[in-house]
Amino acid sequence: MKTFNYSTRSTRPDFQGDFLDMMLQATNKPNLISFAGGLPNPISFPTQEMAAATQKVLDQHGTIAMQYSIPEGYLPLRQFIAHQYLKQGIDISANDIIITNGSQQALDILSAVLIDEGDKILIEKPSYLAALQVFHLYNPKINSVTLNHHGIDLQELTAYLEQKPKFFYAIPTFQNPTGLTYDNETRIALANLLKKTNTIFIEDNPYGDLRFNDETFLPIYPLLKDQTILLGTFSKIVSPGMRIGWIACSNSYLKQKLLAYKQIVDLHTNIFGQMVLHQYLCDNSLEQHLEKIKKLYKEQAEQMITSIQKYFPAEVKHTIPQGGMFLWVTLPQKLTAVALANEAIKHDIAIAAGDPFYEEERNVSTLRLNYTNCDLKTIDQGIKILGQIIKNLLAS
Numbered sequence: 249m250k251t252f253n254y255s256t257r258s259t260r261p262d263f264q265g266d267f268l269d270m271m272l273q274a275t276n277k278p279n280l281i282s283f284a285g286g287l288p289n290p291i292s293f294p295t296q297e298m299a300a301a302t303q304k305v306l307d308q309h310g311t312i313a314m315q316y317s318i319p320e321g322y323l324p325l326r327q328f329i330a331h332q333y334l335k336q337g338i339d340i341s342a343n344d345i346i347i348t349n350g351s352q353q354a355l356d357i358l359s360a361v362l363i364d365e366g367d368k369i370l371i372e373k374p375s376y377l378a379a380l381q382v383f384h385l386y387n388p389k390i391n392s393v394t395l396n397h398h399g400i401d402l403q404e405l406t407a408y409l410e411q412k413p414k415f416f417y418a419i420p421t422f423q424n425p426t427g428l429t430y431d432n433e434t435r436i437a438l439a440n441l442l443k444k445t446n447t448i449f450i451e452d453n454p455y456g457d458l459r460f461n462d463e464t465f466l467p468i469y470p471l472l473k474d475q476t477i478l479l480g481t482f483s484k485i486v487s488p489g490m491r492i493g494w495i496a497c498s499n500s501y502l503k504q505k506l507l508a509y510k511q512i513v514d515l516h517t518n519i520f521g522q523m524v525l526h527q528y529l530c531d532n533s534l535e536q537h538l539e540k541i542k543k544l545y546k547e548q549a550e551q552m553i554t555s556i557q558k559y560f561p562a563e564v565k566h567t568i569p570q571g572g573m574f575l576w577v578t579l580p581q582k583l584t585a586v587a588l589a590n591e592a593i594k595h596d597i598a599i600a601a602g603d604p605f606y607e608e609e610r611n612v613s614t615l616r617l618n619y620t621n622c623d624l625k626t627i628d629q630g631i632k633i634l635g636q637i638i639k640n641l642l643a644s
Contacts, residue, residue: 257385281630283617284598286424286573289548290621292541293487294528301527309523317519319511321347321494325526329480329494332534338469340478344498346507347517351454351481351493355382355417357513358450358477358495361505362414363388370408370416372400374576374605374614376424376452379417388414390607395423399430402437409441415448415477421465422455422572425605425616429570432466439471452479455572457538460546463570473498482525484573485538490521545573545620548627552619555628559635561642573620576602578613583641585615591637597630 305313320326326342333340348354355378363369363386371380373392383390391408394401399420420430420438430438442449449472456465469476481493497503510516549569556566556577565578579585585601592599602614619627 280596280598281622281626281633282598283619283622283630283634284600285621286618287621288484288488288541288573289544292537292544294532294537297532298487298524298528301531302524304531305520305523305527313520313523315519317516317522319346319507319516321345321517322519322522322526325492325522325529326494328526328529329496333478333496336467338467338478340469340496340498344496344503346495346497346503346510347522348493348495348510349514349517350483350488350491351452351479352378352382353491353514353517354479354493354495355379355452356385357506357509358415359383359386361502361509362448368411368413370405370413370447371607372418372423373607373609374425374602375417375607376419377604379452380604380607383417392607395426395428397428399428399434400438402434402441405438406441409445409447412445413447415450416442417450417452419452419455420468421453422458422569422574424455424572425574425600425602426576427567427569427572427574428576429465435466435468436471439468442472442475447475449476450479451476454479454481454484457485458542458545458573459571460542460549461570475499477502485534485541486525486528490518490525492517492521492525542571545571547624548619548622549575551624551627552617552631555631556635559632561635561639564638574616574618577615577617579615579638580642581613583638584611584613586611588615588634588638588641591641592634595633595637597634597637599634 323342325347326345329345330340330342348357359382363383365387367388369383369388369390371390371392373394375392391411391413393404393408420435422429449468451468469478478496479493480496482490483493495506497506552575553568563580567576569575579588586603589599589601600616602612602616603610605616606612622630
């Protein structure tokens with residue numbers, strides 16, 4: 249086989265995407281109980297409703313849906329998103345929204361427009377691993393702000409802001425990988441700290457609609473409108489396969505920069521998919537659909553927590569998420585998550601060891617568990633096996 253000269257960027261370890269690939273490949277392995285990925289439960293997918301929406305789009309707007317379109321995205325879909333924000337007390341114009349190929353493309357567009365090699369940026373510790381992979385492609389200097397049960401360590405944030413980072417990327421609501429949520433006091437303090445700087449706040453919110461109770465959280469955007477970029481997606485609430493997300497940015501100059509880059513790399517997001525999704529949203533109640541998903545995920549989360557408390561050793565700690573798709577487990581320090589993951593896979597259990605979620609730490613004793621993609625019986629079965637493996641490893 250011939251070898252070629254590749255870019256420096258493509259030879260980085262992050263470029264290989266081994267961990268993400270493993271998680272996605274695991275979905276096709278029979279008999280595997282996977283707590284590793286971040287996949288929505290397929291029983292939540294509105295297949296029949298989407299089929300009807302597809303046919304309606306073809307019948308009524310077929311030629312438009314099959315033609316080239318504009319880089320901003322389908323205007324009626326952007327108007328729908330803006331209206332959803334308004335319900336949350338967030339005033340965003342449809343003209344401030346760019347439809348992207350999922351939030352993942354949004355992260356890449358932002359990185360390309362904002363990061364020069366060596367620039368300082370801030371992330372949470374731990375952080376979303378696929379965001380880390382994107383950021384690494386642009387060679388910034390990354391600092392991490394420690395998460396706690398209130399949100400983030402504000403003293404650490406204050407110190408890092410003195411270094412004038414380009415942006416702070418965070419998931420304040422049902423965070424990936426920890427499931428933690430910033431309380432309202434932390435949100436206000438965060439906004440007040442950032443107001444004193446020229447640091448952009450990138451708020452990723454893929455899980456905010458997956459709330460298990462009626463508790464509401466103060467939106468950060470109205471507190472920091474001039475320097476906040478919002479990321480959203482339909483992947484966790486309708487369908488990840490459609491690959492439809494968005495960037496919301498009220499800074500017109502920055503938005504034009506993002507839009508220009510978007511147009512260069514792919515012209516526009518799949519217009520057919522945008523129109524089908526919008527038709528589905530018009531013909532069906534998103535609120536009712538969300539209620540079904542939230543009920544399902546709450547039951548799954550409660551089952552996993554119950555099983556952990558039943559089968560795991562008492563010295564193993566875990567978060568108790570109030571929404572989203574994940575919880576975070578902390579093992580005794582003598583046991584690394586990688587060692588547990590390697591042993592678990594021998595028993596057909598897949599977990600996400602914590603290492604890829606950190607910028608620098610390795611051989612950590614933390615791991616992420618996803619509860620949304622297995623039924624209740626399978627969750628209990630898998631956690632029981634995992635608990636016995638942990639006990640065996642701690643005893644050895």
